Amino acid sequence: MWPWSHAAVGYLCYSLGTRFVGRRPTAGPTAAVLFGGLLPDLVDKPLSWVFELVPQGYAVVHSVLVAIPLGIGAFVVARQRDRRLLGIAFIVGYWSHLLGDVVFGWLRSSPHVFGRVLWPVVTLPPYDRPVIVRLSEYVSVFTGFQTTDDAMLVILGAAVVYVTIGVWFVDGRPGLAPIRRALERSYDEPSE
Structure with a gap:
């Protein structure tokens, strides 16, 4: 999955979960779910x-053997600081990332569907192409589809992102107000 798809899936899970318990998404947990959703790729x-x-x-960081204790630890620390929702949101983002990678691997018929999340028990084989070639292949997916499967995965990924943006608007765009206030303060400060 692409990073924005991980962020989108994490936010959708968080939004649906908060609505299920009768709440609405707020800025802090929204930031935590996005950070958790991106963390495995930001590190690995x-x-x-x-x-x-x-x-x-x-x-x-993609390993469930790291994700479970790290998620529980984040929740414990957040709860001790009376910020339980931040810990829960972080876990939702982080663990949905791992689930997304497994589902994406299954959709692509990867031979290492569960191996992606079992490091160091399972160590995947090294990449067979240099980084620059792999990056160009990722970009080429958007410029010219090689297969119908490529097209379907791009359409599915885009649909998830667009649906998430719609849900985020319906949720009241949590996280945007603090950014807007910070920007307004920076414009209000006298220049020297």
């Missing part, structure tokens, strides 16, 4: 692609 992709410390971009 550079570890693999830039620093070559792990053979694939599915490693340390």
Whole structure:
């Protein structure tokens, strides 16, 4: 999945969950769900692609063996600081990322569907192409579909993002007001 798809799926799960318990999404947990949803790629992709410390971009933070204790630890810390919803939102974003990678691997008929989330028990084989070639392949998906499956995955990913944007608007655009206030304050400050 692409990073924006992970963020979208995490937000949809968070939004539906808050509505299920009779609440509405708010700014802090929205930021936490987005951070949790992006965290595995923010850590593992550079570890693999830039620093070559792990053979694939599915490693340390993509592992359920790391995700479960890290998620529980984040919840415990958030609860101790009376910010329980931040911990829950982080877990929703983080764990939905791992579930999304498994589902995406299954949709693409990957031979390593569950191996993506079982590091170090399962270590995926190293990439067989240089980083620049892999990045160009990711970009080429948007410029020219090689297969019908490629087209369907792009359409599905775009649909999830567009639906999420719609849900975010219906939710009152949580997280936007603090950004707007910060920007307005910066414009109101006298310039020297």
